[in-house]
Amino acid sequence: KNEVEQSPQNLTAQEGEFITINCSYSVGISALHWLQQHPGGGIVSLFMLSSGKKKHGRLIATINIQEKHSSLHITASHPRDSAVYICAVRGGGNQFYFGTGTSLTVIP
Amino acid sequence: GAVVSQHPSWVICKSGTSVKIECRSLDFQATTMFWYRQFPKQSLMLMATSNEGSKATYEQGVEKDKFLINHASLTLSTLTVTSAHPEDSSFYICSALKPGTSGRALIYEQYFGPGTRLTVT
Numbered sequence: 001k002n003e004v005e006q007s008p009q010n011l012t013a014q015e016g017e018f019i020t021i022n023c024s025y026s027v028g029i030s031a032l033h034w035l036q037q038h039p040g041g042g043i044v045s046l047f048m049l050s051s052g053k054k055k056h057g058r059l060i061a062t063i064n065i066q067e068k069h070s071s072l073h074i075t076a077s078h079p080r081d082s083a084v085y086i087c088a089v090r091g092g093g094n095q096f097y098f099g100t101g102t103s104l105t106v107i108p
Numbered sequence: 109g110a111v112v113s114q115h116p117s118w119v120i121c122k123s124g125t126s127v128k129i130e131c132r133s134l135d136f137q138a139t140t141m142f143w144y145r146q147f148p149k150q151s152l153m154l155m156a157t158s159n160e161g162s163k164a165t166y167e168q169g170v171e172k173d174k175f176l177i178n179h180a181s182l183t184l185s186t187l188t189v190t191s192a193h194p195e196d197s198s199f200y201i202c203s204a205l206k207p208g209t210s211g212r213a214l215i216y217e218q219y220f221g222p223g224t225r226l227t228v229t
Contacts, residue, residue: 033218041146041199043220086151096142098151 003027006087006099013106019074021102023087026068034061034072035086037101043086046072077106111135112204114221121192121228128188129224131202137182138204142218143175146199158185192228200224 004025013019023032034046047054047061049070054061058077063070074081087099111134121127131141139160144152156177157165164177176188185204189196201223 035220041201041223041225043152043201043203043223045218045220048217088152096154098153100151 002100003097004087004089004099006085006102008102009100010103011105013077013104015078015106015108017077017106019077019081019104019106021072021085021087021104023070023072023099024068025070025087025089025097027089027091027097029089029091031090032063032070033088033090034070035088037084037086039083046085074104079106079108082106112202112219112221114200114202114224116224117222118225119227121226123193123228124191126188126190127192127226128186129200129202129226131185131187131204131221133183133204133206133219136204136206138185138206139182140205141179141185142203142205143177143185143187144201144203146201146223152201155187189226192226194228197226197228200226 007022031048031050033048036044036046046059049061049063051063051065058075060073072085082105084101084103086101089097113132113134115130119127141158143155145155146152154167155170155175156167158177158179160179160182166172174190176190179185202221203218206217206219
């Protein structure tokens with residue numbers, strides 16, 4: 001069983017739709033990251049959070065430490081949001097665990 | 109945001125040769141950098157943690173004699189794939205930790221390089 005589970009694995013949405021990607025983890029963490037990887041491979045760190053909620057533009061990330069669960073929301077989705085979204089948690093000793101990613105395709 | 113670069117962005121080499129990949133933090137000093145590899149359609153796998161001025165810490169199953177890591181300065185870490193084989197073909201990504209503060213707390217943000225695609229023929 002992976003330490004980090006993401007759902008769904010694949011997601012297709014119409015432009016403008018509200019999107020939610022979920023992440024559950026089973027280890028104790030100091031921080032959780034949401035990463036965005038574009039087809040070329042480049043990775044951008046979207047959020048790092050250890051509690052509560054963060055918002056950046058159309059992106060919102062929440063985390064519930066007690067339930068060991070985080071969600072990434074995209075409002076008013078756009079084709080340029082098409083990418084793989086990866087949830088990663090940082091445990092003790094700088095150890096990272098990665099989810100397998102959610103491949104998002106937003107159709108115009 | 110902070111910038112991390114990797115060089116080269118892609119490389120093709122023959123089996124048996126060695127390849128060096130550089131990871132640089134361009135506008136901040138990073139005492140800690142990480143090296144990952146990613147196979148097609150799979151997630152990132154942490155290979156090792158690179159600490160400036162000391163030996164790298166390798167994850168279980170990663171051969172330290174094959175994947176040599178040198179973090180000689182606060183802005184540069186290198187990964188050398190020695191005696192490369194076709195199964196080493198992969199996408200290698202580095203990241204660097206940038207220290208910062210949030211209120212009174214010391215925090216670290218992680219910035220990723222653009223990756224290096226290695227193909228061993």
